[in-house]
Amino acid sequence: MAVQRKKRKRRELFALGNEAVAEGALLAGCSFYAGYPITPSTEIMEVMANRLPLIEDGVFIQMEDEIASMGAAIGASLAGRKAMTATSGPGFALMQEHIGYACMVEAPLVVVNVMRGGPSTGLPTSPAQADVQMARWGTHGDHPIIVLSASNVQECLEMTVTAFNFAEKYRTPVILLLDEVTAHTREKITVPDPDEVEILSRVEPTVPPEWFKPYADTARGVPAMAPIGSGYRTHVTGLTHDVMGYPTQRPDEVKDAMLRLFRKIDQYYGDIQMADEYMMDDAEVAVVAYGSVARSAHLAVEQARERGAKAGLLTLKTLFPFPRPAVEKLTHRCHTVVVPEMNMGQMSREVKRVNNGRTKVRTINRVDGQIITPSEILKAIL
Amino acid sequence: MKAPQPIDRFEIRLSGLGGQGLITLGRLLGSALALGHGYYVTQTQSYGPEARGGSSRADVVVSSRPISYPKTENLDLLVALSPEACNSYYRLLKRTGILLVDTTLVKHAPTNVYLGLPFTQMAKEQIGNPMTINTMVMGAVTHLLPFADPKVMRKSLEANLPAKIREVNAKAFALGLKQAQRNFGDAGGIWAAAEENGAHSEDDIIV
Amino acid sequence: MADVTQLIHDYLRHNKKFPHVFCAGCGHGIVLGSLIRSVHALGLPKDDVVLVAGIGCSGRMAVYVDFNTVHTTHGRALTFATGIKMANPKLKVICVMGDGDAMSIGGNHLIHAARRNIGVTALILNNQIYGMTGGQCSSATPQGDISMTTPFGSLEKAFDIVEMCKAAGASYVARGTSFHAIQLDRLISSAIMHPGFSVVEVFSPCPTQYGRKNKFRNAVDMYKWLKANTVKVETLKEPDQKPADGRIPIGVFRDVEEPGLEERYFELQRKLMGQNR
Numbered sequence: 001m002a003v004q005r006k007k008r009k010r011r012e013l014f015a016l017g018n019e020a021v022a023e024g025a026l027l028a029g030c031s032f033y034a035g036y037p038i039t040p041s042t043e044i045m046e047v048m049a050n051r052l053p054l055i056e057d058g059v060f061i062q063m064e065d066e067i068a069s070m071g072a073a074i075g076a077s078l079a080g081r082k083a084m085t086a087t088s089g090p091g092f093a094l095m096q097e098h099i100g101y102a103c104m105v106e107a108p109l110v111v112v113n114v115m116r117g118g119p120s121t122g123l124p125t126s127p128a129q130a131d132v133q134m135a136r137w138g139t140h141g142d143h144p145i146i147v148l149s150a151s152n153v154q155e156c157l158e159m160t161v162t163a164f165n166f167a168e169k170y171r172t173p174v175i176l177l178l179d180e181v182t183a184h185t186r187e188k189i190t191v192p193d194p195d196e197v198e199i200l201s202r203v204e205p206t207v208p209p210e211w212f213k214p215y216a217d218t219a220r221g222v223p224a225m226a227p228i229g230s231g232y233r234t235h236v237t238g239l240t241h242d243v244m245g246y247p248t249q250r251p252d253e254v255k256d257a258m259l260r261l262f263r264k265i266d267q268y269y270g271d272i273q274m275a276d277e278y279m280m281d282d283a284e285v286a287v288v289a290y291g292s293v294a295r296s297a298h299l300a301v302e303q304a305r306e307r308g309a310k311a312g313l314l315t316l317k318t319l320f321p322f323p324r325p326a327v328e329k330l331t332h333r334c335h336t337v338v339v340p341e342m343n344m345g346q347m348s349r350e351v352k353r354v355n356n357g358r359t360k361v362r363t364i365n366r367v368d369g370q371i372i373t374p375s376e377i378l379k380a381i382l
Numbered sequence: 383m384k385a386p387q388p389i390d391r392f393e394i395r396l397s398g399l400g401g402q403g404l405i406t407l408g409r410l411l412g413s414a415l416a417l418g419h420g421y422y423v424t425q426t427q428s429y430g431p432e433a434r435g436g437s438s439r440a441d442v443v444v445s446s447r448p449i450s451y452p453k454t455e456n457l458d459l460l461v462a463l464s465p466e467a468c469n470s471y472y473r474l475l476k477r478t479g480i481l482l483v484d485t486t487l488v489k490h491a492p493t494n495v496y497l498g499l500p501f502t503q504m505a506k507e508q509i510g511n512p513m514t515i516n517t518m519v520m521g522a523v524t525h526l527l528p529f530a531d532p533k534v535m536r537k538s539l540e541a542n543l544p545a546k547i548r549e550v551n552a553k554a555f556a557l558g559l560k561q562a563q564r565n566f567g568d569a570g571g572i573w574a575a576a577e578e579n580g581a582h583s584e585d586d587i588i589v
Numbered sequence: 590m591a592d593v594t595q596l597i598h599d600y601l602r603h604n605k606k607f608p609h610v611f612c613a614g615c616g617h618g619i620v621l622g623s624l625i626r627s628v629h630a631l632g633l634p635k636d637d638v639v640l641v642a643g644i645g646c647s648g649r650m651a652v653y654v655d656f657n658t659v660h661t662t663h664g665r666a667l668t669f670a671t672g673i674k675m676a677n678p679k680l681k682v683i684c685v686m687g688d689g690d691a692m693s694i695g696g697n698h699l700i701h702a703a704r705r706n707i708g709v710t711a712l713i714l715n716n717q718i719y720g721m722t723g724g725q726c727s728s729a730t731p732q733g734d735i736s737m738t739t740p741f742g743s744l745e746k747a748f749d750i751v752e753m754c755k756a757a758g759a760s761y762v763a764r765g766t767s768f769h770a771i772q773l774d775r776l777i778s779s780a781i782m783h784p785g786f787s788v789v790e791v792f793s794p795c796p797t798q799y800g801r802k803n804k805f806r807n808a809v810d811m812y813k814w815l816k817a818n819t820v821k822v823e824t825l826k827e828p829d830q831k832p833a834d835g836r837i838p839i840g841v842f843r844d845v846e847e848p849g850l851e852e853r854y855f856e857l858q859r860k861l862m863g864q865n866r
């Protein structure tokens with residue numbers, strides 16, 4: 001009998017970074033969007049407003065603010081949906097309390113922050129990368145978090161899929177940090193056939209409800225998750241809780257719960273920390289960059305090579321947990337590390353920490369709402 | 383799809399007034415070059431306050447290799463549909479770049495070496511719809527881009543427009559293309575001349 | 590009495606470590622009892638009931654009942670409830686909040702939930718004080734009253750929760766008290782069965798933080814006060830006017846049939862998907 005091979009259906013689009021995020025979300029199985037409009041992230045919301053009502057059970061809702069958007073998205077996540085929201089700096093600030101809540105109750109969820117200049121209303125339509133440390137430490141309380149970034153439009157799609165996969169796999173909010181340049185550039189992208197992409201979903205319990213311990217430790221450190229309404233009547237709370245999900249203040253239970261939250265991310269650093277190397281094999285000067293600045297850095301490295309300088313580029317796709325091994329390696333091999341970023345030094349602080357004084361770290365910082373150009377980076381390399 | 387010709391970063395700026403449909407033009411042009419021809423293309427545009435106050439701008443970078451830096455730095459082609467746009471962006475043109483203006487609106491170009499067609503007037507009088515100025519410019523630009531196939535450009539344009547306005551825009555595109563062919567001469571020749579002489583004199587460049 | 594006690598026990602979580610956090614005489618427990626009786630009387634399966642709670646003493650009740658329970662953040666319970674209802678409209682979503690929760694920090698969410706008419710029931714347990722944090726004034730503390738942060742008497746006017754929810758467009762608005770338990774069962778039952786957004790404000794005494802500071806000798810005095818100072822709205826000649834004697838009207842203030850947001854949304858979705866086929 002002849003095997004019928006299904007023809008793969010890929011779509012080519014000429015799309016904005018923001019539109020690619022929405023495509024990635026839909027590909028990953030996102031069926032719930034709650035948000036509040038803010039430049040330069042709004043196109044994500046607008047695409048979702050057009051698409052979700054046309055998908056079986058797809059839900060789109062515009063909430064009264066970003067606090068509410070996060071609340072609704074977490075509620076939907078607890079009810080079994082793959083949920084997301086997107087915003088920019090001021091809205092991201094409002095979301096912080098609920099990001100912590102999502103960490104605590106282990107609600108899978110994707111939050112996109114298209115960074116613009118700040119503080120405050122700042123430069124609504126200009127790029128910046130100023131929320132990097134806020135993404136890591138913005139919510140109160142000690143917590144681990146996954147923060148990803150993307151530097152071109154195709155990556156916007158791919159990293160959104162990755163963000164959903166990580167969220168589901170590790171039961172955690174995942175933050176995707178973009179900047180205005182990436183979000184507002186149009187490029188050709190290929191939307192893969194759903195069959196070509198690995199899509200992960202949360203693990204649901206297999207034991208009967210009366211045996212189910214909603215926050216029990218597992219080998220992966222990630223407990224199974226029962227959607228609200230599935231017959232497992234669990235209690236979800238932002239208070240520190242025991243394995244049953246009930247509030248506890250017992251030091252031993254609190255310690256177990258907190259350490260598991262960290263461990264479930266810590267022990268998968270190898271899976272989570274993503275960075276791309278370009279011309280790094282024999283590099284003597286390394287540029288460490290992320291987001292749209294990585295594109296400028298790419299050109300700068302090319303130009304430096306043309307002039308005989310042994311330059312290389314490490315593009316960080318995962319910002320947190322900080323890809324320490326990849327950065328550490330180059331601090332051993334290169335005499336200079338250049339860190340260009342559109343802030344006053346939020347990632348270079350991490351690079352310097354890992355470098356521990358070994359080699360020279362040169363920073364390029366721009367906070368004038370302009371993208372760092374290839375020639376600025378080239379100058380620092382040469 | 384024919385194999386794309388080798389191009390190493392060709393930068394286009396489409397500039398003028400709000401309402402001239404420049405952002406749409408950027409998207410249509412970019413889409414035709416990226417999806418229709420298979421080039422690498424990045425398209426960016428002015429946003430926010432920059433996009434208010436009457437001015438508007440869209441940038442397109444075309445290359446046969448992946449594009450690292452997505453914005454424009456040195457323009458190969460500047461399309462200016464208003465005197466303000468012409469004056470503010472003229473100095474970003476490469477020495478060998480080409481300036482294309484709307485002669486209805488730009489009466490005094492900052493150089494003697496430029497190409498022009500009365501787009502506004504043509505859209506109004508020959509097409510009977512001033513809104514078609516952007517697709518008419520697309521026709522003229524298609525002629526100027528030696529790596530663009532007019533048939534592919536037209537097909538892509540039509541595929542991207544809603545049925546209601548497809549026909550009138552196809553007509554505008556054809557008119558822009560025809561007038562450019564008639565008035566500017568062979569595209570290869572224009573670029574060769576620009577390469578040889580520097581399309582505008584060095585003295586004009588304000589650094 | 591024994592059967593009522595049995596009933597309550599059928600709905601409490603037995604694997605949860607008791608005792609509960611409520612003080613003796615607190616009205617919140619009475620509201621919980623009323624909620625359980627209402628759900629039972631309506632014959633709703635526990636699996637279909639979601640109790641979403643804010644932060645405050647009132648919010649603590651979620652943990653004790655054997656429904657799907659979500660203890661959220663201060664003031665934002667309605668936003669979670671909205672997400673849950675839109676994600677799974679088959680669920681009966683009930684949101685328990687304190688007066689500070691619903692009206693002070695969460696006032697914006699309350700008026701928007703009312704405006705969108707999302708199919709959620711909001712129980713606002715109004716004890717006119719921040720109980721949990723130790724007796725500071727809330728936006729429902731009566732003018733002139735004493736609290737930890739208004740030691741010389743509150744200067745601000747209190748919100749009228751019923752008036753505010755009506756004005757914001759809620760399609761079912763009622764007020765009861767934890768003294769009038771039988772009436773409260775009825776109010777909560779009809780609120781739960783109401784299709785769109787329903788609000789039940791419940792005057793619920795806090796002897797510990799409000800009573801002591803405001804000349805109530807004990808909890809019993811507070812319940813007596815509720816009995817003496819409330820009036821059934823249906824007995825008023827002019828139900829739209831506040832009684833001149835200062836008594837608080839209780840009962841149903843609005844009950845209109847309007848499809849909830851989720852109904853309208855999925856209706857639109859069916860239409861759009863039909864067109865697309």
Ligand SMILES: Cc1ncc(C[n+]2csc(CCOP(=O)(O)OP(=O)(O)O)c2C)c(N)n1
Nearest residue numbers: 644645646647663687688689690719720721
């Ligand atoms: C964002 C935030 N601010 C403040 C608090 C502290 N807090 C906890 S409960 C509460 C007030 C509770 O009052 P109310 O909502 O009336 O509930 P009650 O305890 O009276 O039932 C406050 C201010 C908090 N948990 N979160």
Ligand code: SF4
Nearest residue numbers: 611612615646720795
């Ligand atoms: S402090 Fe007040 S509201 Fe809180 S449990 Fe005690 S009596 Fe009830």
Ligand SMILES: [Mg+2]
Nearest residue numbers: 687688718720
């Ligand atoms: Mg209170």
